[in-house]
Amino acid sequence: MRLSGIVVLMIVFLMSLAAALAVAEQNKGAEQMELEGGTRGPVPFPHRQHQDNLEDCNACHALFPQEAGAIGKLHAEGTLKRQQVMKEQCIACHRENKREGKDSGPTLCSQCHQRK
Ligand code: HEC
Ligand code: HEC
Ligand code: HEC
Structure with a gap:
């Protein structure tokens, strides 16, 4: 795989991790x-x-x-x-x-x- 491909994959991974953490933060309920x-x-x-x-x-x-x-x-x-x-x-x-x-x-x- 070319380097740019790896960089894109890493960015996608970090963004989904951040999104997952944000959801976990929001969803504690009342x-x-x-x-x-x-x-x-x-x-x-x-x-x-x-x-x-x-x-x-x-x-x-x-x-x-x-x-x-x-x-x-x-x-x-x-x-x-x-x-x-x-x-x-x-x-x-x-x-x-x-x-x-x-x-x-x-x-x-x-x-x-x-x-x-
Ligand atoms: C000691 C029991 C108990 C524990 C532990 C518990 N919950 Fe709950 N949770 C409840 C009950 C009871 C309800 C209400 C369900 C209903 O309305 O029928 C509820 C509802 C919810 C709801 C939906 C209601 C709302 O206000 O949005 C969310 C979201 C939620 N819990 C998240 C969590 C998360 C995240 C954790 C762990 C960090 C957690 N709960 C731990 C008992 C618990
Ligand atoms: C796995 C263990 C566990 C479960 C399941 C659990 N509790 Fe508790 N509950 C506790 C503990 C530990 C305390 C004492 C908390 C403290 O002293 O801060 C407590 C305290 C309470 C209190 C007193 C709070 C206060 O400040 O005086 C109420 C009311 C209560 N629980 C209701 C419920 C109800 C209703 C459910 C079921 C939907 C439930 N609990 C499920 C462990 C549990
Ligand atoms: C620690 C808190 C707690 C204690 C102590 C407790 N209850 Fe409950 N009770 C609940 C919760 C939470 C529900 C709703 C969830 C469920 O049905 O499991 C409930 C539901 C019920 C229901 C409704 C069920 C239905 O048919 O719709 C009855 C009736 C009831 N309890 C009777 C009792 C009686 C009788 C006692 C004493 C022997 C008792 N409860 C002790 C927390 C408690």
């Missing part, structure tokens, strides 16, 4: 959310605090994509069970951290669900 909690009432959720503490998006997003309303959409399609996120992720992690004596979150119904 800092604070209110999740739909059915009859028990909505669940306030500090998204950014979890991102900063856990440093692993897939601690949650392994079950649902990084999109607003993703959980409700998968519930409606029947590919995600109701309370699955709550039990397998939220409560499971908070319980495990408590057991291990680490910083943790709420494990009681009324600490998460805010009846209005």
